[in-house]
Each structure stands twice: as C-alpha cells, then as structure tokens.
Amino acid sequence: xxxxxxxxxxxxxxxxxxxxxxxxxFDGKAWAVRxxxxxxxxxxxxxxxxxSGSGKTTTLMMLAGFETPTAGEISIDSRRIDRTPANxxxxxxxxxxxxxxxxxxxxxxxxxxxxxxxxxxxxIEKHVKHILDMVQLSNMESRRPxxxxxxxxxxVALARALIFEPKLVLMDEPLGALDKKLREQMQFExxxxxxxxxxxxxxxxxxxxxxxxxxxRVAVFNEGVIQQVSTPDGVYERPETSFVANxxxxxNCITGTVVGSERQQxxxxxxxxxxxxxxxxxxxxxxxxxxxxxxxxxxxxxIDADPGEYPNGLKATIVEIVYVGxxxxxxxxxxxxxxxxxxxxxxxxxxxxxxxxxxxxxxxIKDCLVFDxxxxxxxxxxxxxxxxx
Amino acid sequence: xxxxxxxxxxxxxxxxxxxWKYVLCIAPMAVFLIVTFFWPVARFLFKSVDNSDLVSNLxxxxxxxxxxxxxxxxxxxDVFAALVQDLADAHxxxxxGIVAQKINQRVVGTRYLVIKTARIAAKGGFAKxxxxxxxxxxxxxxxxxELWSAIANDLxxxxxxxxxxxxxxxxxxxxxxxxxxxxQAIFLQVFGRTVWISIVVTLICIVLALPVAHAxxxxxxxxxxxxxxxxxxxxxxxLLVRTIIWMILLQGNGPINSTLQLxxxxxxxxxxxxxxFSLYVAMIQVLLPMMxxxxxxxxxxxxxxxxxxxxxxxxxxxWAWWRVQLPLIMPGIFTGSAIVFVFALGYYITPAxxxxxxxxxxxxxxxxxxxxxxxxxxxxxxxxxxxxxLVLVWLIMLMSRFVFLKRTEK
Ligand SMILES: Nc1ncnc2c1ncn2[C@@H]1O[C@H](COP(=O)(O)OP(=O)(O)OP(=O)(O)O)[C@@H](O)[C@H]1O
Ligand SMILES: [Mg+2]
Numbered sequence: 001x002x003x004x005x006x007x008x009x010x011x012x013x014x015x016x017x018x019x020x021x022x023x024x025x026f027d028g029k030a031w032a033v034r035x036x037x038x039x040x041x042x043x044x045x046x047x048x049x050x051x052s053g054s055g056k057t058t059t060l061m062m063l064a065g066f067e068t069p070t071a072g073e074i075s076i077d078s079r080r081i082d083r084t085p086a087n088x089x090x091x092x093x094x095x096x097x098x099x100x101x102x103x104x105x106x107x108x109x110x111x112x113x114x115x116x117x118x119x120x121x122x123x124i125e126k127h128v129k130h131i132l133d134m135v136q137l138s139n140m141e142s143r144r145p146x147x148x149x150x151x152x153x154x155x156v157a158l159a160r161a162l163i164f165e166p167k168l169v170l171m172d173e174p175l176g177a178l179d180k181k182l183r184e185q186m187q188f189e190x191x192x193x194x195x196x197x198x199x200x201x202x203x204x205x206x207x208x209x210x211x212x213x214x215x216x217r218v219a220v221f222n223e224g225v226i227q228q229v230s231t232p233d234g235v236y237e238r239p240e241t242s243f244v245a246n247x248x249x250x251x252n253c254i255t256g257t258v259v260g261s262e263r264q265q266x267x268x269x270x271x272x273x274x275x276x277x278x279x280x281x282x283x284x285x286x287x288x289x290x291x292x293x294x295x296x297x298x299x300x301x302x303i304d305a306d307p308g309e310y311p312n313g314l315k316a317t318i319v320e321i322v323y324v325g326x327x328x329x330x331x332x333x334x335x336x337x338x339x340x341x342x343x344x345x346x347x348x349x350x351x352x353x354x355x356x357x358x359x360x361x362x363x364x365i366k367d368c369l370v371f372d373x374x375x376x377x378x379x380x381x382x383x384x385x386x387x388x389x
Numbered sequence: 390x391x392x393x394x395x396x397x398x399x400x401x402x403x404x405x406x407x408x409w410k411y412v413l414c415i416a417p418m419a420v421f422l423i424v425t426f427f428w429p430v431a432r433f434l435f436k437s438v439d440n441s442d443l444v445s446n447l448x449x450x451x452x453x454x455x456x457x458x459x460x461x462x463x464x465x466x467d468v469f470a471a472l473v474q475d476l477a478d479a480h481x482x483x484x485x486g487i488v489a490q491k492i493n494q495r496v497v498g499t500r501y502l503v504i505k506t507a508r509i510a511a512k513g514g515f516a517k518x519x520x521x522x523x524x525x526x527x528x529x530x531x532x533x534x535e536l537w538s539a540i541a542n543d544l545x546x547x548x549x550x551x552x553x554x555x556x557x558x559x560x561x562x563x564x565x566x567x568x569x570x571x572x573q574a575i576f577l578q579v580f581g582r583t584v585w586i587s588i589v590v591t592l593i594c595i596v597l598a599l600p601v602a603h604a605x606x607x608x609x610x611x612x613x614x615x616x617x618x619x620x621x622x623x624x625x626x627x628l629l630v631r632t633i634i635w636m637i638l639l640q641g642n643g644p645i646n647s648t649l650q651l652x653x654x655x656x657x658x659x660x661x662x663x664x665x666f667s668l669y670v671a672m673i674q675v676l677l678p679m680m681x682x683x684x685x686x687x688x689x690x691x692x693x694x695x696x697x698x699x700x701x702x703x704x705x706x707x708w709a710w711w712r713v714q715l716p717l718i719m720p721g722i723f724t725g726s727a728i729v730f731v732f733a734l735g736y737y738i739t740p741a742x743x744x745x746x747x748x749x750x751x752x753x754x755x756x757x758x759x760x761x762x763x764x765x766x767x768x769x770x771x772x773x774x775x776x777x778x779l780v781l782v783w784l785i786m787l788m789s790r791f792v793f794l795k796r797t798e799k
Binding site for chain 1: 692694695697698699700701702703704705706708709712713716717
C-alpha cells in the first residue's frame with residue numbers, strides 16, 4: 001500500500017485526518033479493519049471503495065465516533081480523537097438511509113444541529129433559509145421527510161450535515177438508494193458542493209464509477225485492508241494488486257508462470273499453452289517459476305491488430321458480439337482463456353467481424369500487467385475478472 | 390351519467406360474493422361473542438335499571454300508590470289492602486323473599502318486616518275490617534313515612550335508584566336528587582382511589598419500562614430473548630404463588646424488613662403488607678411486561694441510525710433522546726398506557742389479597758355486591774360507572790394521541 005508519487009512528492013501536505021495502524025475487531029477473532037494507515041489532506045474528496053463487508057462503514061464509524069478502534073490511533077488536525085464522544089467531533093455525517101427525523105419537518109431537521117449548538121432563533125432561521133436555497137428546496141421547508149422524493153431526502157440529509165459548517169463530512173453510500181439517472185445528477189451536485197465549500201469529504205461507495213468520477217483520491221478496501229490509495233486514473237491504470245486490477249473496471253485474466261525479465265519494467269510470462277507474453281510487472285517478483293496473473297483491459301485489446309505495435313497476441317474465435325450502445329463487446333474463446341472480452345468503439349464496426357470468425361487478439365506490453373497470483377489465490381478469476389460493470 | 394351507473398352496478402356485482410365470504414368468515418365468531426359475551430353483559434347491565442321484581446310482584450300496590458305523595462301522610466285503607474293482598478300472593482308464589490330484599494335495599498332493616506307481613510297476610514291473619522289499623526298495630530314500622538315514600542318513589546318498571554346510589558346520590562321524598570349522608574357515601578371515593586391507583590401504576594410502569602425496552606432493543610437477539618423470558622416470568626406464575634411470594638417478602642419479619650433492620654436503616658419492622666405500597670408492587674409486577682412489550686414493539690421499528698445522526702449533529706445524548714427517540718416511542722407509550730390503565734382499573738383479587746381496607750378498588754365492591762349481598766342492581770350500576778370511566782379514558786387517550794400526532798405532523 002503506497003501512495004501515488006504525484007501526491008507524496010508535494011512537501012507541504014496539510015493533513016486533516018490521519019489513521020495510524022488502526023484496527024477494529026468486533027468479536028476478538030476476525031479483523032473488520034486491519035492495519036489501516038491513511039492520511040487525508042484538507043479539502044480532499046476521498047472515496048473508500050470496496051466490496052460489501054470490506055470494512056468501509058466500520059472505518060467511517062470509527063472516525064465518526066460510533067465504533068472504538070481496537071488498535072491504532074485516529075487524529076484530526078494532529079489531535080487524537082479516539083476518546084472524544086461522537087457529538088463533540090463536529091463531523092457532518094450522511095447515512096445511506098439518510099436518517100432524517102421522520103416526525104420533524106425539513107426545516108426542523110435542518111435546525112436540529114443548530115439548536116443543539118444553542119444558536120439564537122433568528123440565526124437558525126437565517127442558516128436554514130440559506131442552506132435550503134443552496135440545495136434548492138426552498139419551498140419544501142414545512143414538509144416532512146416522507147413527503148419528499150428520494151433525491152430531495154438526500155439533499156436534506158446533505159444540507160443537515162453541512163448546516164453547522166463542519167470541516168469534515170462523511171458520507172456512507174449516500175446515493176445508494178437512488179436510481180441511476182438521479183444518482184448521476186446527485187454525484188454532480190455533490191462534487192459541485194465539495195468544490196464550492198472546500199471542506200474535506202470522505203465518501204463511501206461500492207460503485208466504482210461513482211468513485212472514479214467524483215474523487216480526488218480513491219482508497220480501495222478488501223477484507224479490511226487498504227489495497228491501494230491513489231488518484232482515479234492511478235487505481236485504474238496502475239493497479240498495485242490483482243484485487244484492484246480486478247475490482248476497478250473490467251479485466252481479462254490469464255494465469256501463467258514467470259520466465260524472467262530482460263529489461264526494467266518488462267517481464268516474460270509463459271502461459272500453460274506454452275505461449276510467451278511480454279508484460280509489465282506490477283506486484284510480482286521476476287524470479288522464474290512464480291505463478292502470475294496476466295491482465296488486459298477489454299478496451300486495450302485489439303482485434304486483428306498489427307503485431308508490430310501490439311506484440312502480445314492470441315488466436316481466438318469470436319463467440320459473441322454484443323451491441324451495448326456506446327461500444328461493442330466482442331467475446332472470444334481461445335486455447336488459453338475462454339470468454340476474453342474486447343471492447344471496440346461503435347465506429348470500428350467497420351471492421352467487419354462475424355460470429356465464429358477466427359481472429360488474432362493483440363495488445364501492447366504496457367497494457368499487460370502482471371501480479372503475483374499467490375496473494376490472490378482466494379479470488380476466483382472468473383468471478384471478478386468479468387463480473388464487474 | 391349512464392356510464393357511472395353501469396360502472397357502479399358492475400362494481401357492486403363484482404363485490405357481492407366476496408362480501409358474503411366476508412360475512413361467513415366473521416359469523417361464527419360474532420355469534421359466539423354475542424351469545425357468550427355481549428348478550429350476558431347487556432343482561433347484567435340492564436339489572437342496574439330493572440325494577441320488575443318489585444313492580445310485577447306488587448301490582449295492586451302500584452296502582453293504589455299512584456297518586457300518593459309523602460305529604461299525604463301514612464297511606465289509607467285501600468293501599469294497605471292492596472299491599473296485604475300483593476304480599477299474600479307473593480308469599481304464595483315464593484316471591485316474598487325477593488320483594489323483601491328489594492325493599493330492604495332501599496330502607497335497611499325492613500327485610501323481616503316484609504317477610505313476616507307476607508306470611509301473616511297469606512294465612513289471612515289480618516282482619517278485613519280496619520285492616521290498616523290492624524297491620525299498624527302488629528307492625529308499627531309500616532307507620533314509617535320514609536318507608537312508604539321509598540317504596541312509592543320507585544314503583545316504576547325502570548328505576549334510577551341503583552345508578553344514583555353508585556355515585557352516592559339519592560332521590561329525596563320531593564323527587565329531588567341529593568347526596569347521600571356523609572357516613573353512607575363511599576363509591577365516589579372508591580372510584581377516585583381506583584383511578585388514582587391506576588394512574589400511579591401506569592406512570593411507574595412507563596418509567597420502569599423505558600430503560601428495559603432500550604436494553605432489549607439494543608441487546609443481541611439471544612440476550613434479548615433471555616430478557617423477555619425473565620420479564621414474562623411473573624405473568625406465567627399463578628396468582629396464588631405470586632401472592633404467597635409477596636406475603637413472604639413483605640411480612641414484618643420478611644427479607645426486606647430484616648435486611649433493612651440489619652443495615653440499620655430502620656429499627657422496627659415497616660408495615661409493608663396490606664398497604665398501598667404492597668398493592669403497587671403486586672400490580673406493577675404483572676402489568677409492567679405489557680408496557681415493556683408495547684414500547685419494544687414500537688422501538689424495534691425505529692432505525693438505529695436516527696440516534697446516531699442526532700449525536701453526530703452535535704446534540705447531547707439526553708437531548709437527542711428527548712427530541713428524536715421519545716417522540717417516536719410515544720405511540721408505544723400510548724398503547725402500553727391504555728392497556729396497563731384499563732387492566733389496573735379492573736383489578737380486584739390482588740387488592741383484596743394484599744391491600745388494606747383503604748386499598749380496595751371498585752371491582753372489589755362489584756364482586757362483593759354480586760356474590761355476597763346479591764344486590765345485582767348496585768353491582769350492575771357500579772359496572773356501568775366503570776364502563777363509563779373506561780370510555781372516558783379511551784376518549785382522552787384518543788384525543789391526546791390525536792393532538793400529539795397533529796403536533797408532530799404539523
Ligand atoms: N456491529 C457489528 N458487529 C459484528 N460485526 C460487524 C459489525 N459491523 C460490521 N461487522 C463486520 O465487519 C465487517 C466489515 O463491515 P462493514 O460494515 O464495515 O462493511 P462495508 O464495507 O461497509 O460493507 P457494505 O458495502 O456492505 O456496507 C463485515 O465482515 C461485517 O460483518
Ligand atoms: Mg457499509
């Protein structure tokens with residue numbers, strides 16, 4: 001788990017939140033979160049991304065003060081907050097189910113945090129009015145939550161978490177309950193709000209598209225361990241573990257054995273069929289004989305490409321052509337892998353391929369990443385290789 | 390217009406069969422309840438105004454006394470003749486006992502007077518001439534004007550006598566309503582006491598139930614099951630066992646008193662049993678589970694995130710509980726209070742067993758008049774007052790709930 005070079009090289013990092021060696025175990029046996037080291041910069045939009053049960057909510061709840069860490073320390077502005085009760089942490093929190101108070105109107109919900117802080121009445125009214133304008137709900141102030149649509153409830157929840165001007169806002173899958181269209185609109189609004197307020201957002205999701213489009217940085221979780229913390233293009237283009245490679249976006253995975261390395265950033269892999277591939281090592285020793293996983297993104301593989309430009313290649317048969325709208329998915333079977341997916345742009349339909357046709361799939365060395373297979377032994381290649389998106 | 394009618398008739402046609410099924414589903418239970426509950430209860434409640442025992446057994450007296458007023462003095466020859474004839478008939482029909490009982494209920498100490506008069510009348514023991522004088526000579530009590538006005542006042546098929554008595558009222562000879570003499574007035578006080586005890590029990594149940602309900606909802610499922618079982622124990626235990634436990638616990642040299650004495654808190658045993666305190670303990674023990682379950686049922690449906698949200702928004706725990714949790718628990722408190730209060734109102738064995746004389750509740754009196762003195766008119770009247778009280782409480786509950794929900798809805 002290392003941070004991308006682009007960010008660590010910056011000298012004056014203004015750390016807002018810091019996790020040091022934080023662990024949490026609910027039952028004293030299994031770790032829900034383990035050895036968590038994470039520095040969050042002030043004003044950053046950081047997303048915790050990971051499959052269900054990977055410890056994202058647990059991490060967020062430890063920061064919010066609703067779970068006590070079993071190990072390690074959490075600090076905000078270099079001050080340890082492990083012992084501070086939740087209601088004194090001054091953190092804005094948005095829940096997946098919004099947790100709006102059902103017996104209060106929108107205005108009363110929004111006034112709640114200010115009343116708790118004993119703001120004078122006039123001040124409260126001013127703030128409520130202001131924030132209602134901000135989330136465009138000015139005419140809904142006297143409605144109760146069940147009289148609002150999902151998107152409106154979401155906005156009230158966000159407004160309530162922002163109204164007391166916290167420096168840090170945590171959101172646990174705040175868009176999980178919305179349909180796709182609304183979700184995209186709310187993603188935009190959230191991002192916009194973040195840019196305008198300049199406060200730190202920590203966002204939890206298991207939707208990778210959401211994570212990639214909104215975040216400054218993404219922290220990928222698996223089984224309570226952070227796999228990688230990086231910019232969106234970092235986790236997509238330069239995954240550090242096979243888990244990240246598989247979890248973020250789609251990947252074609254082929255198992256093979258390391259033959260050796262002739263050059264820096266280049267490794268030779270022999271597939272079971274005897275086929276030799278040249279690839280880029282990500283997280284693997286270059287000692288010969290090591291079992292390795294080779295990955296290729298569907299959009300980086302090309303059909304009937306020039307072997308000079310795309311030196312890696314497999315002979316394969318087209319078994320399916322799926323028109324998806326903005327692109328076309330071609331599924332191929334070869335001796336080495338069945339169900340190899342190639343995405344091609346809509347326009348290259350000109351390449352007149354047909355089902356049953358034998359073709360050569362080719363890809364570049366830099367688009368072919370290799371990972372140690374031992375640390376990924378528990379994951380079924382088929383399951384994650386093509387399951388996402 | 391035509392369309393509308395067509396649609397409606399089609400709608401009705403479509404609905405009729407299922408309505409019949411509906412009726413068929415309900416019918417057995419309805420018949421059962423009517424036969425075993427509503428009909429007997431209605432019969433019993435009718436006893437509160439039913440005067441037929443008196444009126445139908447004294448037909449001649451009713452007519453003869455029709456125009457009599459207490460200002461006329463002791464009634465004349467014709468009335469005495471009618472009474473003697475009626476009592477003779479009543480004795481022959483075996484009804485003299487019931488007539489005597491009814492008159493005795495109105496003027497205490499006249500039971501033997503009526504029975505003896507009836508017996509002699511049946512034997513023809515009164516001379517035909519100067520009958521009035523003859524009767525008065527043998528039974529001077531018939532010269533009591535109070536007795537005559539009590540009888541004359543109430544010779545209607547329906548009487549208000551018992552209902553008035555159940556709220557410590559009576560009708561004076563002029564036909565005006567007045568309070569009964571102070572030494573006879575008991576029922577209003579007993580009603581007040583019953584309501585007060587029920588209110589106190591309900592309030593204590595609310596206070597005790599809230600933390601327990603919180604614990605049950607927060608606990609892991611199997612811990613919650615154990616807690617619920619523990620709470621249910623008093624309900625599963627028979628009344629006899631529970632009563633014995635209370636007696637052992639609360640007696641002068643029982644564990645509570647001896648512990649307190651040992652600790653030096655008190656130097657002579659407290660009088661715990663046969664007091665208001667012991668009554669509260671016994672009632673709360675049984676009624677608390679109902680309050681707990683009503684509250685738990687509602688609390689289970691409140692998302693835990695609401696409390697977390699309130700805390701994360703900077704509110705102190707107590708304030709968050711007051712503003713967020715309590716309003717949402719309120720419906721459960723209302724339901725639980727209604728159940729506990731209504732049950733408490735009807736308590737009678739427990740107060741009889743472990744309450745002192747000043748802890749007796751209205752149901753004890755109803756039982757007393759039903760079983761001991763067979764004064765069903767009064768028992769029924771007291772029941773009606775209790776029923777009236779229940780309806781009143783129910784209306785207050787309904788209204789406060791309505792007002793409360795309106796406030797939270799706004
Ligand atoms: N209160 C709890 N008691 C016991 N175990 C818990 C508790 N909360 C979470 N866990 C366990 O901790 C692990 C991490 O859970 P967590 O809720 O943090 O996952 P998550 O990443 O938020 O998943 P999701 O995307 O489904 O919300 C899981 O294995 C879960 O079963
Ligand atoms: Mg979660």
